[in-house]
Amino acid sequence: MERFVKRSTDILVSVPCLVLSSPLFVIISLAIKWEDGLPIIYKQERIGLHGKPFNIYKFRSMKADAEKDGPNLLEIEGDTRLTRVGKFIRAHHFDELPQLWNIVKGDMSLVGPRPERKYYIDQIIKHDPRYTYLYQIRPGATSYATLYNGYTDTMPKMLRRLSLDLYYLEHRSWWFDAKILFKTMMNILFGKIF
16 A cells, blocks of 8 residues: 555656646756757666666766766766756756656656666675665655765765665655655755755
8 A cells, every 4th residue: 555655646746746847847958958969868777676777867967978988986076077057957956857757657756765876786785785675665866865965976975875775764654755855845945954
């Protein structure tokens, strides 16, 4: 029953959000194309429910060839791979809007552990094999860990995020999800306040 309620909530929230944010989709798409050309949407393989890969969608915030040399764990201040539009949409979390489509498709949920790339999962598992416990639930567009751990650009932060995700896994409920969604919206609207 809990899964049905969670999935129903995901659809009942994400579909109207997709419709309401469609003007933003148009504006952001035009800005990305004007500054740096195509593609507008960036897709990347992530690992989701039951350890199965899926493509996550985001507005492209980096130059098209940003990862030609492979994944980079550390994002440094003044990262030259980011476009001007990219810096803005990341600062306001608009780059994440296309993930609403991932939620509609069932790849993701509104709330759950953030999906990660296999490359990084392999590194995390070397330090803490409990990461595989997260495969029990759909990854989320927002998470308890994101609220309190921020951007994870180092292995210690990734391991802290894992401990927060495991806490969420053990204590998840509709009420906990509602609190996480509320705090996420407050952070987006008013900046990091938690």
